[in-house]
Amino acid sequence: MDNMDLNAPHSMGTTIIGVTYNGGVVLGADSRTSTGMYVANRASDKITQLTDNVYICRSGSAADSQIVSDYVRYFLHQHTIQLGQPATVKVAANLVRLLSYNNKNMLQTGIIVGGWDKYEGGKIYGVPLGGTIIEQPFAIGGSGSSYLYGFFDQAWKEGMTKEEAEQLVVKAVSLAIARDGASGGVVRTVIINSDGVTRNFYPGDTLPLWHEELEPQNSLLDILNAPAPEPMNI
Amino acid sequence: MTIMSPEASSQRTLYPYVTGTSVVAIKYKDGILMAADMGGSYGSTLRYKSVERMKAVGKHSVLGASGEISDFQEILRYLDELILHDNMWDDGNSLGPKEVHNYLTRLMYNRRNKFNPLWNSLVLGGVKNGQKYLGSVSMIGVHFEDNHVATGFGNHLARPILRDEWKEDLTFEEGVKLLEKCMRVLLYRDRSAVNKLQIAKLTEEGMTISQPYSLKTFWGYGAFQNPTVGAEGSW
Numbered sequence: 001m002d003n004m005d006l007n008a009p010h011s012m013g014t015t016i017i018g019v020t021y022n023g024g025v026v027l028g029a030d031s032r033t034s035t036g037m038y039v040a041n042r043a044s045d046k047i048t049q050l051t052d053n054v055y056i057c058r059s060g061s062a063a064d065s066q067i068v069s070d071y072v073r074y075f076l077h078q079h080t081i082q083l084g085q086p087a088t089v090k091v092a093a094n095l096v097r098l099l100s101y102n103n104k105n106m107l108q109t110g111i112i113v114g115g116w117d118k119y120e121g122g123k124i125y126g127v128p129l130g131g132t133i134i135e136q137p138f139a140i141g142g143s144g145s146s147y148l149y150g151f152f153d154q155a156w157k158e159g160m161t162k163e164e165a166e167q168l169v170v171k172a173v174s175l176a177i178a179r180d181g182a183s184g185g186v187v188r189t190v191i192i193n194s195d196g197v198t199r200n201f202y203p204g205d206t207l208p209l210w211h212e213e214l215e216p217q218n219s220l221l222d223i224l225n226a227p228a229p230e231p232m233n234i
Numbered sequence: 235m236t237i238m239s240p241e242a243s244s245q246r247t248l249y250p251y252v253t254g255t256s257v258v259a260i261k262y263k264d265g266i267l268m269a270a271d272m273g274g275s276y277g278s279t280l281r282y283k284s285v286e287r288m289k290a291v292g293k294h295s296v297l298g299a300s301g302e303i304s305d306f307q308e309i310l311r312y313l314d315e316l317i318l319h320d321n322m323w324d325d326g327n328s329l330g331p332k333e334v335h336n337y338l339t340r341l342m343y344n345r346r347n348k349f350n351p352l353w354n355s356l357v358l359g360g361v362k363n364g365q366k367y368l369g370s371v372s373m374i375g376v377h378f379e380d381n382h383v384a385t386g387f388g389n390h391l392a393r394p395i396l397r398d399e400w401k402e403d404l405t406f407e408e409g410v411k412l413l414e415k416c417m418r419v420l421l422y423r424d425r426s427a428v429n430k431l432q433i434a435k436l437t438e439e440g441m442t443i444s445q446p447y448s449l450k451t452f453w454g455y456g457a458f459q460n461p462t463v464g465a466e467g468s469w
Binding site for chain 2: 097100101104105126128129130131132133134136146149
């Protein structure tokens, strides 16, 4: 019975997404953190702030991604003081890359860096396992992303509005949650642009239903006690 | 603490994550032509499709890489520093392809000796003072120089074609057609190939790299339409 490995390292199975739009970026993630088969945290926040204008989506080992984000936040803080102005997204992404690359044998974390700066506008950088850095118009990561390659190939368009971009991200995370056991919970999004940062929260009942999913009910009793359907006009 | 003990796994690279596939290059009349697709695979997933795997090095060389992309990015940083220091001498001299190839060989071999290789196969081509140079270095430091080189699957699929059809003083058009013939075969037969490639041209004047483009493929064989005629269940 006790085949749940409660001592397995905390891993964020995860679905993470970063998307650029006309004026900024939208970051999105699920909220499930698992320890083996047990869901250790069903409402985690995988979108972590580095500076006022740069956030990251974390996937893989929870511990590794947290420590990398802590170091980079610290370095960026120092850098901002010395620079005298907000750090650029590119610098933040390269700091993440340095840690990921130089410790590639020990770390198991895939990170998406997203933000807005006055020089380049909204930018998304992927830093997968191994420490490659790759600038992309959109990035997906985590175990749930396997189910989204086809979706994005079809649904991604250049020059979306903020609303279109956020809708796309919410839809995508929701689709991944439907099929990936390691992703679940709520969908969180963070929108970053020249006006600042907006955090949004989409609990399960606000998400669309997909194939073979049913409308949630309070109880079977509500279904049984529901009024009889109208007779058909044949 | 020996390099073989379990603790030592943190001291050696075990396996690559994001990888590029074949690079193929030939000497032609005016210099070097090099081709590589723009794929970055993540295991069996064709994850990134816009990775530039060929980059200019200084004024005279171009470097193409297959293998782990993060290690290629690091090699480019090492080369940036090398070229910077070379320029700082301000003595009118500049590192040619032969020198850069040698530097890369030392880099790869010394990392191999520490059981922590840069997981790449590199192709280094260039022209300096009219002399064309084309060499390759593997992740364990095996290096050589030839009229045509390739990495990975390219060794098995492209080089036989090049052995038959390469000749001295190919024109630009002939060279490009020859490389495209190789890249098409790789597209058919290499699972990690993607249909988006670039061709780099390097001459005395410098390097130009083409815009990304895709190759047409041919599937119109009768046998492809009806592969199992007379032998149902076979393929």
